[in-house]
Amino acid sequence: MTPFLDTVFAALADPTRRAILSMLLEDDMAVTDVASAFPVSLAAVSKHLQVLAEAGLISQEKRGRITWCRLEPDALREAGAWMAGFGLMEAVDLDAFERFLEEELAEGDREAKAAS
Structure with a gap:
């Protein structure tokens, strides 16, 4: 992660x-x-x-004697893209993976016995 993302996630925490x-x-x-x-x-x-302003999540503007806050939604774009990357991965079925490994190991054992 970039330092920018660290700052954004720290602000959102x-x-x-x-x-x-x-x-x-x-x-x-x-x-x-x-x-x-x-x-x-x-x-x-x-x-x-x-903290939110330093993370780029909001901006502040002085209008007369009043300071106004505005949401900066584009600041979340990089964080959103980073998090979306995790949604692209399929869930791992550990039981199916274990069965696959057992089958592969058993096949390897059979091949080793046949070769000897």
């Missing part, structure tokens, strides 16, 4: 930050409106917003 991203799916929000949705201080929410 926190439930408060995931909740903030869900809120921003609806529309841009002022920092104070985001903070009012959580039972923590404005400073704590600001730290969460900073």
Whole structure:
């Protein structure tokens, strides 16, 4: 994984930050409106917003005296592509694999006995 993905997944690891991203799916929000949705201080929410901004998941823009937050959905594209790669692999049937190995080993034993 790239350092960018490490940063994105670290940002997504926190439930408060995931909740903030869900809120921003609806529309841009002022920092104070985001903070009012959580039972923590404005400073704590600001730290969460900073982590999300550093990961490129949100952008912040000052409009007058109000700082607005906007979701940056393209930032999840690389993480989504990385995770989608796991969906392309078929599930491994371990029982069938074990039977295959037993058959191959048994066949190898038969061939070795026939050769001697």
